[in-house]
Amino acid sequence: MNFTILSSVVTVISLFVFLGIVYWAFSSGNKERFEKMARLPIENEDGK
Template identity: 55%
Template sequence: MDINVLRSTVTVISLLTFLGIVVWAWSRRNQARFDDAALLPFRDEAPQDSTREPS
């Protein structure tokens, strides 16, 4: 096997893997789960009182 054939094969496999990840990430089936995960950093924050004056 020539090194260029190996490089081409790895490139094609990498491209297919990347496209698979993109399709998985943008699928509507996963949208609710990703939207929920996007809000995780804000779940434990205490509500801010906007009526208080800054100290």
């Protein structure tokens, strides 16, 4: 396999993986969980 073709295939695969991660991070199903994790540093030890 030519190096140029291999490089192109790896680039396309990397693009799809990146887009999948972005979709997962911004999907509405994760919003509540991410908001809860974002509040952890400012909450007390007992969670209040």
